[in-house]
Every structure is written in C-alpha cells, then in structure tokens.
Amino acid sequence: MSNALPETWSARCSCGAFTARISSPPVLQLVCHCTDCRAVAGTPFSNFVFFRSRDAQVDGPATKREFVADSGHATVRECCAQCGDMLIDRTAGFPKVVGVVAERIEGPFSFIPMHHVWTDSKRPEVEIPTGVTTYPRGAPG
Helix, strand or coil: CCCCCCCCCCEEECCCCEEEEEEECCCCCEEECHHHHHHHCCCEEEEEEEEHHHEEECCCCCCEEEECCCCEEEEEEEEEECCCCCEEEECCCCEEEEEEEEECCCCCCCCCEEEEEEEHCCCCCCCCCCEEECCCCCCCC
16 A cells, blocks of 8 residues: 555536646645635635646636735636636745645545644634644745
8 A cells, every 4th residue: 555645636616617637746735814815715714735836737717816915926816717716826926836725626635734824814713723833924935
C-alpha cells in the first residue's frame, strides 16, 4: 500500500460547469480570514490549497472578482458563472501558484492547513486550533 499523493487533482463547483485539473502536489494549504474571502465565499473564512500555476488547467464559465487586497496585491477570485461557487484564487503576490478552494477538491484529499492568515480580520466566533501558525496580516512569503 502506497502513501504517495495522487499525480493529478480535480476540483469543481457544485454544478460541475467550472473545473480545475492540477498535475502536481499542493505546495501550501492555508485558512484565510480576510474580509474579501468572506465577501466572495459567504463564509467566515476560506480554505485554500495552492498548486503550481503551470500545472493547473481551469475550464468552464467563470465570473471574476478583481480587487486590490489588503496586502496591496492585485487579486482575482474566480467563481462559477452558473452556480456562483468560488473555486480559484490568484494573486499577484504569489504569481507562481494558484489557490483552489479546499472543499472543492475531489477524491481522497485531507485539508491540513499549515497557516491561518489575516487573523486580525477573523470573526470573533471562529476559534483557531492551538499549535497552528498564524499571521495577523498577510500570508507567509
């Protein structure tokens, strides 16, 4: 029995129209508490898994929300044009990676966040587990 990660990952929105296929392992997993994530996702935080951009293929109808994040970097959140689910995060601050919403990744995937970021913006009712690295502002660089 092998403990190796799959060679490819797939993710999709609820309706299946907007998809991502990635052919490399994750490079970073984190929980973002910024106000922009909350606004787009409609949740108290967002769970992201980042992969090398060059290994990611994104297909399907999407709407893009472009903004300058609190970090000062141009950021794009891509959501399904049909069901509205957020699937993709791209930021100029991390140009070589693409973020995929963890809950949208299919198959045997365990989300194990390495960091919680923008914790200064976190909702008061959200508890961060002890022992997890936190960044009050921004992400590890």
